[in-house]
Amino acid sequence: MALIFELTIQGAQMMLVLLLAPLLVGFVRKVKARLLRRQGPPLIQPYRDLLRLMRKEVVLADNASWLFRVTPYLIFAATWVAAALVPTFATGLKFSWTADLIAIVALLGSARFFLALAGMDVGTSFGGIGASREVMIASLAEPAMLLIVFSLALVAGATQLSTVAAFMASPDVGLRVSLGMSLIALVIVAIAENARIPVDNPATHLELTMVHEAMILEYSGRHLAMIEFAAFLKLLLYVSLISCVFIPWGLVTAAAGPQSLALGVVTYVGKLAVCGILLAVFETAIAKMRVFRAPDFLGAALMLALLGTLLLFVSRSL
Amino acid sequence: MNGLTFDIAHLLAGGLVLVSFMMLYQDRLFALINVFALHAVVLALSVAWQAYIQDAHHLYVTAAIALVFKAIVIPVGLHRIIQRLGIHRDIETAVGIGPTMLAGIGLVTLSMVLMLRVTPEADPLAREDLAFALSIILLGLLVMVTRRNAVSQVVGFMSLENGLVLAATGAKGMPLVVEISVAFSILIAFIVIGVFLFRIRERFDSVDVGALDDYRGERR
């Protein structure tokens, strides 16, 4: 009985992220449009796009191999699993111990790995551009992310997200400089990972400036849908990661009753909305930078994270 | 032993050292050879004296060898070689006479210092002899390394060997002395013949690995 209940909660979480991911993107787009005094697409536009793409036929480049066709599903699956393992509205779910934060980051890494390969499969130079720039960015973002994980783990004494979230919610955490630093670093990493402005522009179609879009240039139809969906999920993942670590209030434990769970879901959606607005504001306020400025941007994140870690030692041992 | 015998032996040995210095000083081949002949004569005398005072008769043989072979045969042969090879008379010394003399004096002092460390309990005559012999040997080597001319180097080697004989005879009752002196005479004969055979006009340098290595491509 309890097992079934837990399983349903877990399933609910998976479905929830699946449902909310496009909505978040639509919401961000809407807010951005409004900030630019535009009407903007309706909130559910992303769902429509996905459905339309799924119904379209796939136009496959002559040279595309089996890898090219398998990749979208792999990416989607990896991202979905990762997103499902981040506590959204409740901690301590049935399978939340399957992977800790490091593993989640690594899962996203696998997704990126295959995406980059797919970009190089067709044998046009755009795929190459995208892939090489993507791995360059990742090679800086991943260490930064890991150092953030360190500082969190040093504070919370664990890399298990449920534990971290529980600890951050508890009163004895207090306000710490290093946590602030890691928050900034995490935000920067999140922006870079999700190919948002200023590192990349999700809406661009000028090949020479784009990174993520360049890799998926050859994709169409359901494949494209899968990849887009994966991208939505990734954004949601990072937002919920930030929210569960740095604004953990309102997270409930899986064992709690249905009504508290419902409450948790509502607060979660609220958090998403807040983060979405902030993201939109940030993106409209800033311009995209040249590709080779991105390393400096990420380097800053790296430095911040390292600084935060070292500061933690000071604050711990004093 | 009484003082006189000792003094005579001492005198003769010291004379040898003196003659070695004269050799260092020479810069003309014929003169050098003549001085070497003198060297041999003095050696013969001292060896004979040793034979007398130790009354070791076999030493007379050594003395005779020294006299006949080194004082007469070899010098004459060398004269012939020089004429035959038409070597010009002056010796090219690698180092000037003056420094050479200074070095010689240094060597003699060195050998004195070394030998005077020998405990006096040892036979004093032997001690003196050794000191002189050592200095003669070192002076002979000095001649060899400061002269560029093959003949004069042979001479240097022979004076070195004279020092050896002196030491050998000075050592009371040392066996094999005669054999050794004979062996050495043969050795010297070899060298002289070699000089003659290989037409070593100027110097050992003309028979040296330089040409050989150019040939072998050792030099780049």
Add this chain to the structure above:
Amino acid sequence: MTTFSFDAVAAILLIPPSAAALMAALPNYRVTARLNVVASFLTMLAALSLLVIDRPLPGQYLLVDDLNIVFIVLNTFVGFTTSVFSASYIAHELDTGRLTATNLRFYHAMYQIMMFGMNLAFVSNNIGLMWVAVELATLTTVLMVGIYRTHEALEAAWKYFILGSVGIALALFGTILVYMAAQPVVGEGTNAMVWTVLIQQAARFDPALLNVAFVFLLLGYGTKVGLAPLHAWLPDAHAEGPTPISAVLSGLLLNVALYAVLRFKLLLAASPQAIPPGPLMVTMGLTSLIFAAFMLYRRRDIKRLFAYSSIEHMGIIVFAFGMGGPLANFAGLLHMVMHSLTKSAIFFAVGHIAQVKGTQKIADIKGLTETHPGLGWALVIGVVAIAGLPPLGIFMSEFLVVSSTFARQPLLAIPLVFGLLLAFGALLFRLTGVAFGEPHGSTAPVEASYVPLYSHLALVFAAGIYLPPPLVTWFQHVAAILG
């Protein structure tokens, strides 16, 4: 029994000269070559018999003890294998007309006389007699080096002769000094030159005299050992003489001189006030090792290359004996044996290689493992062995030397290791060029005598893996003697 065993020594001393006389008389070179082999073989048998039967009591002139029996057996064995090699080598020389039949009679006679001189040097109990024997061996090798009568050969011989003579003189003076030191204690006459007597009384000898004597002996015999900076004769003599002689020079003659140095080292060590001989030998050894290691890099002539490697290894051995102590002495002894075997094997290979390629220039010999696998791989194994790589014998001795030195005198081990590595780099560099790469030069088949070559290598290999206990205890005993 004693008489019989004395006969063994007599045989060692008598077979060579009589064979020499015979061969000087015989015109046919095939016969003389065979005779040479037979004589060397018999000498070896006589030497081996010394191992089993009990030894003659030390007399005034002759002595057989644990120390020199090592040298004697090694000497006669390598002498035998070399004679086998020289038989096939000489035939080729005759075909190419570099040597005439008359040369060969002379050559073989000299070979035996040289063996005689070396054996005599080993068994002599009288330092004067030892001196005479060493010089005899030297002079004969001088004549052999010059045997080709080419310009270079004569020059090499001449150089060897002059430097050798000076060495002779110095050694003699040292010997006289030892006599002078002994004479007050032992009394006049031959006894003051008898080794066994000297070593017992050495403690009471005059230390100052002994010091001077040792310096002269070290330089005099060190010239023969080829220690830098007294080495000058060695490379050219190796490069210009017939290859069997190069093998004998590196494999045996150096050991003779080394043996003499060791004897006098013992004498000095037995006298408490005299300066310790160790430091002197260690310095000379290290100098030779590092100097030779550097010199290896610029060699263009393959025989000269290995001559320099002989200098290097003599340096190691002298270093080991200079360090002293059971481990180092054992290592030095082992190293000497292994070096003799390996180096002569290398020269066997090199001799045939030079004959088939018609040159000694390293640059003109390439890809031997392709064109002449037998010789090429033998050379590879030989060089690998001489460079001190396992599983070959020299590795064991170097292992012992280096590790024991580092445990006792870390600062001495550093230059030692440096020199070893340096020499390794040079030898391997040359080997790579000669044995591998695109083949170059004649690919004509060679009628080589592989037996001595590979038997030496097999022995070295076996020794690297397994040393029979009797041998070990025997060597350990000798090491103990060497202090």
Add this chain to the structure above:
Amino acid sequence: MTPIVALALWGVAALLGTAILAVAVSRRASATRLVYGATLGISAALFVIVASALAGDPAGVSAVTLPLGLPWIGAHFRLDALSSFFLVVVNLGGALASLYGLGYGRHETAPHRVLPFFPAFLAGMNLVVLADDAFMFLLSWEFMSLASWALVMAHHREQDNTQAGYIYLVMASFGTLALLLAFGLLAGPDGTYTFDAMRAAEPGRFVAATVLALMLLGAGSKAGLVPLHVWLPLAHPAAPSHVSALMSGVMTKVAIYGFIRVIFDLLSEPAWWSGVVVLFLGGLTAVLGILYALLEKDLKRLLAYSTIENIGVIFVSLGLALAFKANAMPSAAALALTAALFHVLNHSFFKSLLFFGAGAMLTATGERNMEKLGGLIHRMPLTSFVFLVGCVSISALPPFNGFVSEWLAFQAILQSPDLPQWGLKVMVPAVGGLLALSAALAAACFVKAFGIAFLGRPRSAAVELAHEVDRYSLAAMFTLAALCLLAGIMPGLVIDSLSPVTLSLIGNRMPVQMAQPWLSIVPIGESRSSYNGLLVFAFIAISASLAAFFIHRFASHALRRSPAWGCGFPDVTPAAQYTAVSFAQPIRRVFGTFAFRAREMVEMPPPGATSPARLTVEVHDVIWEIFYQPIAGAIEFATEKLNHLQFLTIRRYLTLVFLYLVTLLLVLALWP
């Protein structure tokens, strides 16, 4: 009943016998099949023996002494948990390399230069791990180097190979001399060369420090620790591919074994700063190695450089273990050591796999240069599939094995706050950052490797003729791929089988993992951190197939082929694709400027000029220029100067003798 170590020695003897046999038959046609068959059988048998030893009585130690080697000591051989584990690595690698060789060897042009040395090489590696006294250890160590050197020289007609062999053997001998000195110190003046005696001895601080430095030089030069790595990328690719796999995948591990044996076993108590040194070197090696790899366009050299990176990762874990051990934190030390050993195992798997793949590529196309390849995925689908698996594993991506060991290393790093020393406190997280950096760069590197060589369109005619390789090679590669996945989804099994090793070396072990629900691994505590490869794998598989099913079932599955979008240009040539160099360009611009003093010069002709634009990239191998060129220059100089002594005149030589004599006499005169 004969002890297990005796059985192992019999196996080694059989290998040596095979080598001798191979000399005899190597020119026959059937030789390849015969030799590799034999080595396959023997290695498999050895694998079974030691695996049973590890599984059966892990704590058990079986030793045997043979009357060989150093006379008064004899040859000691010993089989304990540590050596059993490394023997598993060695013989598994050996067996699979032999299996691969059965097919690959048929294309060998000079079998008589490979067949005799291959079994000898295997025997050497086994002996190193079995040896229990310094002499046998060094003998086998150098024998191993020698055999592998001979294999590197197999294709000796290429200039590069002979040079690689030369540098290799010189570096190897340098390492051996360093080890020799280390053992000399441990043995002491009276030469107690057995490992037991060394264990018993209590070395002083200075001795321990020197031994550590010497081991880093000796074992490090063999393993490819920066800056001693220069031989590795030259030598490993030069050998035939299955040998390269052995050298990279296994021989470097034997070097690691030597390091662990001496530092963890023979030297009992490490000092805390030794951890700092090893950590620093490891981190440096990891990052530099992978950066070198990123600049490579020769696939086999790229793999060799990535070996250097993995060695760095292993050394980082070892450094952590040292630090924890020195501070009496056994559980953390056990975790770190387990991470190191686990990575040893993993790297032996995927590096062998990748070298096999490179070899297959070589046989199929005759090309090692990736710039001339591309699109192989169409010609050799199976090979490219397993190669992809290898790439994913080595890039430390879940659910494969590479990730697990890196994850364990990170978990160990997270224990660092409890370390007392400030140096370590500050150092460890920084090194952790380096580790993450190297992992990310590795992913980039292998995206490049697979993307350039196997994906895209063919860049040369060589690819057109390519075809799938023989079944032996495929069997070997698929086995390794399966092992990569297995070790990734059930890591608990490996961790538990490693516990005896950590127990024997550190006296503690990680908690039992197989007891965990769902086969997940929990290094410290459930609430702290946990990972479950099996579930991750299952989830990804399920959700991917679910997604695919739903879409194909309910949405379209129509598909149309058409030319790729060329930005409006018709039929772009394959040359327009991204190349290995251009792929690495962004990373080179980010990291290369300080790591390699890389410069890019662009000559852009003025508008309207018809001359082509030119981009020139100059990259410096800084390590080589800093460490090795000066040494070579110094030796050159010294030989140049000393060589004059060869050409003196006899008189000058006499002068030398004379001066020497006078000096010695002066010494005597001045002697007190």
